[in-house]
Amino acid sequence: MGKATGFLEYSRKENPFRDAGERLHDYADLHTAQGTEERHCQAGRCMNCGVPFCQSSFGCPLHNLIPEWNDLLWRGEEREALERLMETAPFPEFTGRVCPALCEKACNLADDGVTNRDNELYLIEKGFAESWVRPRLPRERTGKRAAVVGSGPSGLATADLLNRLGHSVTVFERADRAGGLLMYGIPNMKLPKDIVARRIRLMEEEGVTFRLNTEADAEALEKFDAVVLCGGARKPRSLNVEHMDAEGxxxxxxxxxxxxxxxxxxxxxxxxxxxxxxxxxxxxxxxxxxxxxxxxxxxxxxxxxxxxxxxxxRTAGNPWPEWPRxxxxxxxxxxxxxxxxxxxxxxxxxxxxxxxxxxxxxxxxxxxxxxxxxxxxxxxxxxxxxxxxxxxxxxAAGFVGCDGKTLETLSLIADGRGRLMPEDSSHYLGGKLFSAGDMRTGQSLVVRALADGRAAALEADALLRRA
Ligand SMILES: Cc1cc2nc3c(=O)[nH]c(=O)nc-3n(C[C@H](O)[C@H](O)[C@H](O)COP(=O)(O)OP(=O)(O)OC[C@H]3O[C@@H](n4cnc5c(N)ncnc54)[C@H](O)[C@@H]3O)c2cc1C
Ligand code: SF4
CATH class of the missing domain: 3.50.50.60 (FAD/NAD(P)-binding domain)
Structure with missing residues (x-):
């Protein structure tokens, strides 16, 4: 359970970003390298609470086993800690950089919460550096074919889990590189693009096929046994003023x-x-x-x-463990x-x-x-x-739903908020179609898109095994 008195002995210490004056001159990663001893102490602050709100629905949408991997990290069992983290977190190198860390605000230590995001980033980067992160291949293939439309976090999480479950997965992506908003959207300094490319390479080694520069149309999707739509919610909200077409x-x-x-x-x-x-x-x-x-x-x-x-x-109407507004x-x-x-x-x-x-x-x-x-x-x-x-x-006034082109090609109709959200709140749209990520929920967070992609993959897996 970490160090029994860790939260009393060590104060919360986030890993600092590079100095603002220095980092402004480049687009390199904001994050600095993390010290081993510091991270072990920070993990030792975790109290292994009877009710760990950090991994409840107030905290991590992936329900990461936070007290368990913090305990292993505190003991110096880093490889085991990473394995425990990766049981639920498909891509800790993304969430370790861009997640707002809902878990830390839901922690019983409240404003002084355990630095889970930094701990997570430390573990995954150590894992890559030590070659602990290797392609994980399914034991056997089911012979079923699944298509994923869109390669943002929800598409990647869906493809990753369906592939692990033994299905043959093809990801369609209209852009020239995979990653969705991880690649083209979130700026380089927050998430360097070689980090995204490293994960895509690993998924290819695990057997996932990426078809880039390819718009998924009805004909291309015909040959698959299940199709998960993960096209995002990129339609931007405009301003209701004249001259929106002006240069600049x-x-x-x-x-x-x-x-x-x-x-x-x-x-x-x-x-x-x-x-x-x-x-x-x-x-x-x-x-x-x-x-x-x-x-x-x-x-x-x-x-x-x-x-x-x-x-x-926090105001009285926004108590712990809610996300603080x-x-x-x-x-x-x-x-x-x-x-x-x-x-x-x-x-x-x-x-x-x-x-x-x-x-x-x-x-x-x-x-x-x-x-x-x-x-x-x-x-x-x-x-x-x-x-x-x-x-x-x-x-940058927000987004109003998914793009019309995908809906048109597949003859689908979005709800009043521009989402492909089935009425029963599942991921199943009928036939062999499913939806996930921002396309289903509206613009959200990387970690929510990952969790939604994994949930859609499980529903698609059930259909594939029945078929
Ligand atoms: C500028 C910006 C910064 C953000 N920063 C953060 C952050 O720091 N932390 C955080 O948690 N969240 C952040 N978000 C939100 C987060 O990026 C999104 O919630 C997340 O990327 C949604 O994932 P997704 O897979 O559903 O969709 P997307 O990432 O939008 O990916 C959808 C993909 O589908 C492709 N596609 C669509 N239709 C088709 C088609 N018919 N055929 C082929 N391909 C298709 C698109 O090209 C795209 O690549 C940010 C969002 C923006 C806009
Ligand atoms: S993914 Fe986000 S919410 Fe989940 S453990 Fe990591 S930092 Fe916390």
Missing amino acids: VRFAVDFLSETTGKLLAGEDCNLAKGLHVLVIGGGDTGNDCVGTVLRQGCASVTQLEMMPAPPEF TLRTDYGQLEAICVQGSDPRIYETTVKRILTDEQNHITGAETVKLRRTAEGKMEPIAGSEQTLACELMLI
Whole structure:
């Protein structure tokens, strides 16, 4: 059970990111190497609680066996700890880098929770370095063929489990590289692309086939015994203002994908160089845009958020072990503070008008302050308009569902929220079709997409074994 008095003797110590001033000059991993002794002590803080909320549905969606692998890590049995972790976590090198660590906030140590995410990253990187992570091949093949449409985290998790269960799996991906938003979306510094490519290579060695640059159509899917749709929920929410077609107004994921594409091609990436940038949306995607444009040498970056700033501490309506809806300042915002001297976020503000020149290039934005009405809606405050210079506007205002092309080709209809969510909340769409990940649930988190992909794989496996 870790060290009986570990949580009293050792204080929580996260593995620090590289210094903001240094990391701004490159797109390399934010994470620094982790010390063995430190990680062993941190794992020793785990109390092996009678009711481990960290692995309950308040905590890790994968239900990782957190107290068990923390105990093994504390004892120095690292290889066994990694094996225990990998019983439920398909790709700890992704979650160890990008997971918001729901488990840590659900930990009985509350705000002082055990550093599970850092411990997880330590274990998996040690596993790769020591060649403990090797291709795991199924004992026998079932002779059944499964197709997975989309190679984001949900598609990879589905393919991984179906392959382990002995089915022959082909993943269709319309992009030129596998990984979905892990490859083209989440920026390189948060998740280096060689880490994604390393996992894809391993899955190929385990027998999964990837068909890249391939749009999955009805004809191609005909020959499979089961098909799991994992196409994501990438349709971006737009702004209800004129001049959305102006040069310099872009959706965040398009911009982030282009940046990654250029970096992978070894090209200079100066898309925001010298420009005043406005990021619309105060969430995580907006934060990724802030970090990215700073690396490209923008003249300034400002992030607009419609809603009021969250409280500093939990409110009575948001108790432990729920995820705390409190103010977080993420890596991009910290970098902006380092460069510009202040937080880039402006709350309770939105864009009223996009200003353009004769060539239809964006030159600025008229913003307006908002206030919450008694009914809880945000309404503009007359007379609060302001003009901000802007030559690049990145829209990071959320997503409204899965893309119409896949639905059209397979004659499917999404629900009112743009999701392929069956009425009984299962993953089964009828015939031999299943859905998983953001396509089923709407935009979410990598760890939730992984858990959903594994759940869909089990449902598809049951159908394949019956057929
Ligand atoms: C900028 C950004 C940053 C994020 N950062 C984080 C983070 O730090 N932590 C976190 O937990 N979550 C983060 N998320 C959310 C997370 O990335 C998603 O929830 C997750 O990737 C969803 O996985 P998915 O497999 O369902 O879909 P996706 O990752 O979107 O993958 C879907 C794939 O399907 C392919 N596809 C679609 N239709 C077809 C078709 N017909 N044929 C072939 N291929 C097709 C697409 O090309 C795509 O590659 C972020 C999201 C964004 C946009
Ligand atoms: S995947 Fe996320 S929630 Fe689960 S143990 Fe790892 S950090 Fe915690």
